[in-house]
Amino acid sequence: MTYTCAIVGTGAIAGAHATAITELPGRARLVGAVDLEPSRAAAFAETWDVPTYPTLAALLDAQRPDLVHLCTPPGSHLSLALECLAAGASPVVEKPPVLSLAEFDRLRAAEDAAGLPVATVFQHRFGSGAVRLRRLLAEGVLGRPLLASANTLWFRDDDYFAVPWRGKWEVEGGGPTMGHGIHQFDLLLSVLGPWTSVTAIAERQARPTDTEDVSAALVRFDSGAVATVVNSLVSRRQTSQLRFDFEHATVDLEHLYGYTNANWSLTAGPSITSAWDRDQTDLPSGHTAQLAAVLDALDAGETPPVSTADTRLTMEFVAAVYASAFTGRTVGQGEITEGHPFYAGMAGTGAPWLNGVSRS
Structure with missing residues (x-):
């Protein structure tokens, strides 16, 4: 069709x-x-x-x-x-x-x-490296996930935010946590599965915005794994990095706006390396890869990826980062429901720098 x-x-x-x-x-x-x-x-x-x-x-x-x-x-x-x-x-x-x-x-x-x-x-889910990683984890080859990190360290100058709708809560919904790093930590969540709690900070360090330009979070997962997630728009050496430490291997990804197999590396013993290298498919991450997966699902009468059920976990994570950062509390998965200040908007009770609250 x-x-x-x-x-x-x-x-x-x-x-x-x-x-x-x-x-x-x-x-x-x-x-x-x-x-x-x-x-x-x-x-x-x-x-x-x-x-x-x-x-x-x-x-x-x-x-x-x-x-x-x-x-x-x-x-x-x-x-x-x-x-x-x-x-x-x-x-x-x-x-x-x-x-x-x-x-x-x-x-x-x-x-x-x-x-x-x-x-x-969320096109980063669909490159062959991410598909391979999730498959080997599901097969038990890599062992239990222990530790991970997702760093989106990008640079956007003041001219970037001269566009009227950028940097505004009411139009963008947030800063790099919402609109930039979301690709990296969505990929992280697609690998590690359900998260249980988030402890975070968010700051406006340098940019003329209402939203944050930096955030950092410590995350716990159902599996027992822990991860750090850092999102930045003030980092002049730009990079997008993910690292996964499993019981039997470490898997690294470093790129900027999209990856191929060449951007991945594996540190492990010979048997795991052989399993990783066995699949020679090299499909870049990107919109074509995701659209093809969407059409495959529609052809099969299945729910296309990334479904709203998948996306809600990522959106809830974003809300938890802001809620933790602006209230100083650890936020649990499932806590932000109707009536919660951060359910109706990511700014919730308000960014401290807009409320006149000193962070010193």
Whole structure:
């Protein structure tokens, strides 16, 4: 089956989505796009040879797409996703999918009511290195997970935040914890499974933002493993790093915005090394890898990855980081429910630097 796809928001990330669609000929076809900025829409239309529409409603009416890729600022994701579901189209939502757990639960309720799946774009789960790692862990080859780390050490200068919607809680939902490091720690969570508690700090160190520009968390998992998660936008030597220490091996990943097998390394004995090297598949992480997995699931009548059940664990982790950082308490999994200050918004009781609270 060939699935028809549309894109809403034709900024930079839309190119990755359009590329993924065109790299799967016979399986996916780009049929239209929407952007509020006419010149940007025209440039996208010329590049990808597709019609553009002034509104999502017009596109849905004209094309009746199977999938709609939402590439707009995060604050618009929920309303657009609800509109897609009401029209019979499945949303494929860029990260972060929504601004809060309350919004996410609204999205899940609409998904259930429509009987259509929603997928979140967490493309780092789908490179062959991550797939291999999860398989060997499930097979018991690596032993029990003991210790891990996920570091997203990036640099964004003041000019980056000159775009009006950046660095604002009400539009982005958070800083690097919500919008940048989320890819790395989502991959960490996909490997280590359910987390049990988070103890965190978050600071605004240097950037002219309402949100944080640095956060760090200590995490406990159901398995007994512990991990550190660091997210930064003030690190001039940029890198994205994950490390997993298992009973029988250490697995490292270092890249920036995407990886291949060459970015992974294994420290282990000969038998484990042989098992790791046996699979020579080298699929880069990226939008094409995830879209192919989504289409595979749809072909099989299964729930596409990353499902809303998967995504909620990651979104709850984000909320727990902010809740712990802003209250000074350890936050347990399942604690942030309706009525909790950090359920309705990631800022919760408010960032200390906006509340006039000294952190000295």
